[in-house]
């Protein structure tokens with residue numbers, strides 16, 4: 001389904017859904033389209049205003065071409081993006097992540113890169129490990145196809 005903004009000969013604008021652009025053209029050609037307000041059958045697509053959707057999760061903003069004014073509208077077809085997590089929620093998430101890793105993975109500390117490579121090469125038994133690595137070590141591991149997941153370190157507490 002595709003939604004078009006339509007306008008009649010008397011400049012009434014309204015929205016209508018069609019199965020496709022071809023479906024719209026077909027209904028228009030057969031004179032099946034009529035204005036929802038005045039019944040005028042000289043209906044065509046209205047020029048669309050550019051729509052800018054902000055990434056902050058607030059309502060989309062449309063810019064009215066004719067006046068240049070900006071108004072907030074709630075577009076029914078575009079659900080708002082979820083709000084960014086609060087620092088506290090983020091902190092709790094990272095804490096939980098650390099707890100899971102510390103409970104299930106073996107801590108190899110600074111030897112992480114060496115151990116990861118040894119496991120990858122079959123020199124050591126395969127197991128899940130965590131530890132510290134330098135940026136260069138992580139890059140080298142990635143280049144050799146050894147999967148590494150960077151874990152965010154704990155943000156400082158405000159409390």
Ligand SMILES: [Zn+2]
Pocket residue numbers: 008009010011012035036037038039040
């Ligand atoms: Zn009309």
